[in-house]
Amino acid sequence: MDQRVLKQFVTLAESLHFGRAAEASHVSPSTLSRSIQRLEDELGIALFERNNRRVSLTHAGNLFLEYARHSLADWDAIRNTLMAASGELHGEVSMYCSVTASYSFLFDILARVRQRHPRIEIKLHTGDPEDAVSRVLAGTEDIAIAARPDNLHAGLAFRLIDVSPLVFIVAHDHELVTANPGQTGWSDWPMILSERGLARSRVDRWFRTIGQQPNIYAQVAGNEAIVSMVSLGFGVGVVPRIVLENSPLSDKVATLDVEPGLAPYEVGLVTQEKKLASPLIAAFWAALK
Amino acid sequence: MDQRVLKQFVTLAESLHFGRAAEASHVSPSTLSRSIQRLEDELGIALFERNNRRVSLTHAGNLFLEYARHSLADWDAIRNTLMAASGELHGEVSMYCSVTASYSFLFDILARVRQRHPRIEIKLHTGDPEDAVSRVLAGTEDIAIAARPDNLHAGLAFRLIDVSPLVFIVAHDHELVTANPGQTGWSDWPMILSERGLARSRVDRWFRTIGQQPNIYAQVAGNEAIVSMVSLGFGVGVVPRIVLENSPLSDKVATLDVEPGLAPYEVGLVTQEKKLASPLIAAFWAALK
DNA sequence: TTCTTATATTGCATTTTATACAATACTTAA
DNA sequence: TTAAGTATTGTATAAAATGCAATATAAGAA
Numbered sequence: 324m325d326q327r328v329l330k331q332f333v334t335l336a337e338s339l340h341f342g343r344a345a346e347a348s349h350v351s352p353s354t355l356s357r358s359i360q361r362l363e364d365e366l367g368i369a370l371f372e373r374n375n376r377r378v379s380l381t382h383a384g385n386l387f388l389e390y391a392r393h394s395l396a397d398w399d400a401i402r403n404t405l406m407a408a409s410g411e412l413h414g415e416v417s418m419y420c421s422v423t424a425s426y427s428f429l430f431d432i433l434a435r436v437r438q439r440h441p442r443i444e445i446k447l448h449t450g451d452p453e454d455a456v457s458r459v460l461a462g463t464e465d466i467a468i469a470a471r472p473d474n475l476h477a478g479l480a481f482r483l484i485d486v487s488p489l490v491f492i493v494a495h496d497h498e499l500v501t502a503n504p505g506q507t508g509w510s511d512w513p514m515i516l517s518e519r520g521l522a523r524s525r526v527d528r529w530f531r532t533i534g535q536q537p538n539i540y541a542q543v544a545g546n547e548a549i550v551s552m553v554s555l556g557f558g559v560g561v562v563p564r565i566v567l568e569n570s571p572l573s574d575k576v577a578t579l580d581v582e583p584g585l586a587p588y589e590v591g592l593v594t595q596e597k598k599l600a601s602p603l604i605a606a607f608w609a610a611l612k
Numbered sequence: 613m614d615q616r617v618l619k620q621f622v623t624l625a626e627s628l629h630f631g632r633a634a635e636a637s638h639v640s641p642s643t644l645s646r647s648i649q650r651l652e653d654e655l656g657i658a659l660f661e662r663n664n665r666r667v668s669l670t671h672a673g674n675l676f677l678e679y680a681r682h683s684l685a686d687w688d689a690i691r692n693t694l695m696a697a698s699g700e701l702h703g704e705v706s707m708y709c710s711v712t713a714s715y716s717f718l719f720d721i722l723a724r725v726r727q728r729h730p731r732i733e734i735k736l737h738t739g740d741p742e743d744a745v746s747r748v749l750a751g752t753e754d755i756a757i758a759a760r761p762d763n764l765h766a767g768l769a770f771r772l773i774d775v776s777p778l779v780f781i782v783a784h785d786h787e788l789v790t791a792n793p794g795q796t797g798w799s800d801w802p803m804i805l806s807e808r809g810l811a812r813s814r815v816d817r818w819f820r821t822i823g824q825q826p827n828i829y830a831q832v833a834g835n836e837a838i839v840s841m842v843s844l845g846f847g848v849g850v851v852p853r854i855v856l857e858n859s860p861l862s863d864k865v866a867t868l869d870v871e872p873g874l875a876p877y878e879v880g881l882v883t884q885e886k887k888l889a890s891p892l893i894a895a896f897w898a899a900l901k
Numbered sequence: 902t903t904c905t906t907a908t909a910t911t912g913c914a915t916t917t918t919a920t921a922c923a924a925t926a927c928t929t930a931a
Numbered sequence: 932t933t934a935a936g937t938a939t940t941g942t943a944t945a946a947a948a949t950g951c952a953a954t955a956t957a958a959g960a961a
Contacts, residue, residue, distance in 0.1 A: 324614075324617055324618065324651060324654060325613075325614060328613055329613065340908085341908070341909055341910090342907090342908065342909085350949075350950085351949070351950050351951080352908080352909070352910085352950095353909090353910070353911075353949075353950060353951080353952095354948075354949055354950070355909095356909060356910055356911090357910090357911090357948080357949085358948090360910090361948095362613060365613060366691065366694050367694070367695065367698055367700070367702040367703070367731065368694050368695075368697065368698040373909070374908095374909075374956075374957060375907080375908050375909045375910080375955070375956045375957050375958090376907075376908070376909085376956080376957040376958055377957080377958090378908095378909085382697060383694050383697050383698065386690070386693055386694060386697065387690060387694065390686065390689075390690040393686065394683065394686060394687075397679065397682065397683060397686070398683075400679075401675070401676060401679040402655065404675055405655050405656070405657050405672050405675060405676065406656065406657075408657065408671060408672050408675065409656055409657040409672065411656070413656035414656065442656065629937085630937070630938055630939090631936090631937065631938085639920080639921090640920070640921050640922080641921095641937080641938070641939085642920075642921065642922080642923095642938090642939070642940080643919075643920055643921070644938095645938060645939055645940090646919080646920085646939090646940090647919090649939090650919095662938070663927070663928060663937095663938075664926070664927045664928050664929090664936080664937050664938045664939080665927080665928040665929055665936075665937065665938085666928080666929090667937095667938085
């Protein structure tokens with residue numbers, strides 16, 4: 324009983340973009356293209372009007388979309404019913420997290436979930452942590468490990484796993500390690516910052532708060548890269564402490580005390596609220612103490 | 613969107629016999645066995661309780677059966693809706709008939725259907741004509757070409773294609789061709805009859821009516837075989853005239869006039885009444901003038 | 902216009918999955 | 932204990948799905 328094609332269809336119908344729908348479905352665009360072709364072929368009618376530049380639903384596509392949603396809901400319902408009848412949770416959950424998070428938190432989470440529900444299978448995808456929330460929101464992933472954004476999107480549920488302060492770091496043997504930038508000003512301190520994301524916006528805000536301009540030496544993608552550069556003495560970086568704790572380079576850097584402190588990272592699980600109705604997803608929530 | 617597994621499941625749930633369900637689904641028993649295994653595996657719960665001798669639905673199986681029926685009905689509904697939207701009938705219809713019928717009637721029927729609905733695909737299965745009604749009744753086939761039984765099973769629809777008298781035949785050059793068994797009695801006439809089926813029961817009844825016992829020389833499966841034996845001079849046979857008309861041996865045999873005549877074969881299409889709701893099946897009905 | 906970019910599709914090799922035949926295992930009843 | 936019936940499994944084969952790379956084409960930019 325392969326509901327994948329139906330899911331793919333709904334995803335495409337919602338995004339009207341083969342590339343994005345394919346990514347959300349974890350298949351290649353060509354696969355999605357052919358899946359839809361097969362479906363249309365079987366139904367004997369086109370579901371999408373499309374050229375290389377624009378995709379839209381046909382009338383038939385709209386009718387079928389309604390069917391597809393119901394059908395998927397029915398499938399979920401029977402699955403949940405049978406799961407309840409079997410007394411054991413089982414099935415597949417897709418999860419997204421950064422490589423960093425996979426080192427720091429994944430093991431504990433999975434160990435707990437697996438201990439309680441050994442037959443839940445987890446499809447793990449890793450990537451840029453900044454994509455986590457949007458992927459959950461798009462339904463590309465069921466669950467993500469992510470830092471709680473300042474404004475949590477409506478319809479998203481968040482469950483705290485750990486709080487980790489954002490810390491300023493500098494090479495252990497750097498000349499500035501004993502200086503006090505709070506007095507001398509920050510303009511001499513070459514900063515190594517995230518290109519984007521929560522850490523970056525917090526740092527930017529922090530500099531505005533103290534009324535100074537950061538002297539940005541490098542903008543880097545990935546906390547690990549920041550630690551590397553800092554440990555090599557290129558300047559001052561800002562990363563969540565949890566990254567440091569899992570870094571092989573942690574003994575090469577020192578943390579600086581700054582005032583005021585940065586708001587800490589709140590790391591946790593994110594999912595769509597409505598997905599908590601699924602016993603599988605709910606199991607993750609319950610597995611965390 | 614492969615509904616085959618769901619259909620197979622329902623068929624098995626109804627017959628509780630892998631062999632028969634497999635035949636009804638036009639797959640091998642091993643395939644059916646593995647299909648069900650896959651399904652149970654995916655659902656994570658057994659749908660059938662079974663050993664090598666007995667098959668029964670589990671509680672989960674009952675729940676899933678309800679789901680499966682609804683799901684198949686929904687699928688049919690959306691297919692029909694989209695078909696109506698497309699303005700052209702298309703899809704697959706399975707049809708059963710004897711080899712004889714395929715020579716006599718199939719061409720005309722298919723020609724008509726194809727002319728009106730070139731995209732309807734017909735999956736043709738041939739076999740013993742006596743199985744036709746039961747296969748339709750079991751849902752193994754959508755439609756069959758068959759002789760109308762004396763008592764048409766409730767829920768079956770029948771549409772007449774042709775009426776063909778049951779005729780007594782004898783070898784053209786046989787010594788008895790000019791005799792009159794009606795006067796001399798039938799005990800000297802070696803009869804070559806169908807093993808079973810409508811023709812046989814009609815002949816048996818006929819002999820009872822005239823108060824005589826047939827002298828049965830041979831019981832044969834298949835009208836063609838009867839014609840062959842008769843043409844070789846082994847005795848008197850009874851076959852529908854339509855068989856004679858399509859037989860290469862027809863000029864080797866002569867028909868006898870008997871009183872009273874046998875009730876004629878009424879050859880037509882058979883399907884389940886409820887299937888006439890499907891536009892595809894209905895198209896066959898409508899295609900016949 | 903012509904060039905560029907974005908993106909759906911297709912050719913093709915590979916991988917995955919489904920299938921049937923034959924052999925097997927096991928249940929039931931004689 | 933034997934025999935018959937029947938679901939299942941080993942295994943080779945066939946079919947289907949998949950992704951990469953190449954292609955084609957539409958829309959916007961120069």
